[in-house]
Amino acid sequence: MDSASRQMPVAVGVRLAHAAVQAIADEHGIDVLHIKGPAVHPSLVRHRPVEGDSGSEMMPVARRSSDADVWVRPSQASRLLRVMVGHRWKVELPFQDDSTFEHAAMLTHPVLAPVDVHRRFPGIRLEPEAAFELLWESREQGWIAHYPCMVPGVVSQRVILLVNAARGKLTGNDDIHMCWEQATEVERSQVDALAELLGAEVPLAASTGRLDDYRGWREHDLWALLSTGTGTSAALWWARVRAQPTLAEAVRMGFKQVFPSPRRIRAASRQDLSRLGLFREYAHRARVGLRELKGMATARLGGKR
Amino acid sequence: MSPGGYRVPPRVAWCDSTDALVVYVMQVPDGEPLVLHGTAALIYLVALETSDVVDAVAEIVGEAPEAISADVERSLDTFVCQGLLMVADG
Numbered sequence: 466m467d468s469a470s471r472q473m474p475v476a477v478g479v480r481l482a483h484a485a486v487q488a489i490a491d492e493h494g495i496d497v498l499h500i501k502g503p504a505v506h507p508s509l510v511r512h513r514p515v516e517g518d519s520g521s522e523m524m525p526v527a528r529r530s531s532d533a534d535v536w537v538r539p540s541q542a543s544r545l546l547r548v549m550v551g552h553r554w555k556v557e558l559p560f561q562d563d564s565t566f567e568h569a570a571m572l573t574h575p576v577l578a579p580v581d582v583h584r585r586f587p588g589i590r591l592e593p594e595a596a597f598e599l600l601w602e603s604r605e606q607g608w609i610a611h612y613p614c615m616v617p618g619v620v621s622q623r624v625i626l627l628v629n630a631a632r633g634k635l636t637g638n639d640d641i642h643m644c645w646e647q648a649t650e651v652e653r654s655q656v657d658a659l660a661e662l663l664g665a666e667v668p669l670a671a672s673t674g675r676l677d678d679y680r681g682w683r684e685h686d687l688w689a690l691l692s693t694g695t696g697t698s699a700a701l702w703w704a705r706v707r708a709q710p711t712l713a714e715a716v717r718m719g720f721k722q723v724f725p726s727p728r729r730i731r732a733a734s735r736q737d738l739s740r741l742g743l744f745r746e747y748a749h750r751a752r753v754g755l756r757e758l759k760g761m762a763t764a765r766l767g768g769k770r
Numbered sequence: 771m772s773p774g775g776y777r778v779p780p781r782v783a784w785c786d787s788t789d790a791l792v793v794y795v796m797q798v799p800d801g802e803p804l805v806l807h808g809t810a811a812l813i814y815l816v817a818l819e820t821s822d823v824v825d826a827v828a829e830i831v832g833e834a835p836e837a838i839s840a841d842v843e844r845s846l847d848t849f850v851c852q853g854l855l856m857v858a859d860g
Contacts, residue, residue, distance in 0.1 A: 466804050466848070473803060477785045477794045481803060484783030488798035527788075552799050576803055610783035612798065 475531055478578035479503060482533040484612035486549070486580055493548050496538040496601060499614045500583070501629065502530030504607060506619050509626065509643045526639075532571075532579040536617075538601070539593040542584040546570055549580075560584060588628040588688070590664025590710075599662060620655045623648070624665060627656065631668035631692045638672075645673050668692075684708040775821030776846065777858040784854075786815065795854050804854070813845045817855060 473481075480503050490497045505528060512523035537545045546556055549572055557579070558571040569583045585593040603618035617625060626640040635641060645653065660669040670676045671688040679685050687704035690696040696704070702719065709715040778784065784795040793811040796803040806814055809831070816826045824842045828835040849855040 466806055466810060466852070472805060473794060474787070477787075480785050481783055481794065481796050481798070484796070485799040488781060488783075492799070610785050610796075611778060612783040 473576070475578060476503075476527065476529075478576070479530050479533050480610040482574065482577040482580050483535070483609040483614055485552070485574075485577060486533065486535050486582075487609075487612060487614045489548055489552055490537075490545065493544070495541045495545050495548070496597075497545070497615060498536045498597075498600060498604060499534070499607065499609060499616050500536050500622070500625055501534045502528055502532075503609050504534070504614065504616045505626070506607070506616070506622050508619065509622055509640075511639050511643055530578075532581055534569075534581045534583065536583040536586065536597065536600075538597050539584045542570075542582065545582060546572070549582075554580070586625065586628065588631060588665050588668035590684075591662065596663055599659075620652075620659055623652070623656045624659050624663065624669065627672045628660070628665050628668045631671040631688055633691075634694065635672060635692055641672055683710075775823065775858055776817040776850075776855045778818065779853060779856045782854060784814075786811070797853055801853075804852075809841075810845055813842055814849060814855070817846060817849070821858075 483499050483503065486497060487499070489495075507525060510525045510528065512525050515522045515524050542560070546559075550556065554572040554574050556570060557573050560568070560570045568585045568587050569581045571579055571581055573579045586596070589596050591599070600617045600621045603621055604615050605618055606613050607616035608614065616622070623644040626644050630638050630640045630644075645656070648656065656669070657666075660666050667676070667679050667682055667684040668688050668691075670679050671692040676685065676689055676692070687701075687708040690701050690704050706715045706719045709718050779797075781798055782795060782801075783798050784793060786793045791808055791811045793806040793814050794803055795806065795814070809827075812830065813823065813827055816830070817823050820826050823846065824835050824839045827842055828838055831838070846855065850857070
């Protein structure tokens with residue numbers, strides 16, 4: 466029997482990370498839902514025939530994850546991070562330094578895979594505490610690393626995976642295939658109904674080829690750009706700003722994108738930046754961001770698209 | 771709960787590999803993850819499936835039960851002492 470610290474595959478580290486977080490949550494009375502990766506319901510995972518078999522037995526195609534994703538009840542998010550720190554986890558990116566959606570904190574562990582702790586989900590407009598409660602009501606017990614972990618119900622999982630898929634490449638996306646293209650009309654209706662309750666109609670439409678039905682919605686352009694991977698940084702900037710529900714949030718979003726936090730710069734650069742290096746990277750990003758904005762503003766004032 | 775003579779204790783998580791006889795097992799949330807290779811992994815997995823661990827392992831590895839029983843029992847005792855297995859009720 467050896468220590469697994471130096472020889473643990475990523476997939477194992479992810480599974481054990483899920484189990485460790487559930488154990489911590491149980492110990493402290495914190496509500497978490499495990500999402501994506503090994504938490505996905507078996508019916509939503511693509512299967513393939515077992516090699517050498519006559520074709521009658523199928524096995525799941527392993528989902529590739531490099532980290533564990535958990536969604537915590539927003540009112541308990543700060544407490545979960547605090548108690549995880551007490552169990553050898555380190556906060557690499559706090560919530561406000563994560564993506565422009567500010568939806569997740571990233572924690573690392575000396576041995577286990579990193580964990581993304583979500584307090585909200587990009588694309589869901591419903592107030593975060595209400596959104597979590599809606600999914601919590603239909604939760605089920607799943608098994609990750611043979612450890613009982615709470616997961617969203619199957620309909621909720623379909624919505625989460627489809628909304629998540631809208632942030633990236635749509636063609637050949639297994640989640641879109643399993644959660645929508647393979648779904649029955651009843652299942653699709655259930656997904657649409659839940660997405661409406663969550664305020665996630667637009668990203669769902671983006672991943673299911675129905676975005677035209679939402680022209681004129683303030684999030685339309687944002688999800689059109691995200692789901693197609695097109696557009697300049699400035700175009701994405703405008704789209705994110707326009708997607709905000711209030712002027713104050715729009716201003717904050719605009720500033721945050723042009724002047725990201727130093728921690729986020731360090732994480733994105735993947736280099737051990739010195740203070741001078743960080744300043745140079747920061748200044749470079751701000752110049753690029755402002756130059757793109759100026760170009761876009763000039764083009765709009767000139768009547769060009 | 772497995773039908774074997776042993777079961778996984780409440781605060782233990784474990785994974786096995788799809789392409790090798792390896793088991794990763796850990797007391798959550800703070801234990802050191804441990805890896806069991808080969809025969810140790812086999813004994814652990816068999817113990818979760820049947821109460822006749824010695825006979826089952828002997829059949830799999832093609833040895834007489836009496837030839838391996840001491841090693842198997844020693845492994846099971848180690849797993850129990852380490853908190854990775856517990857004796858199933860009944």
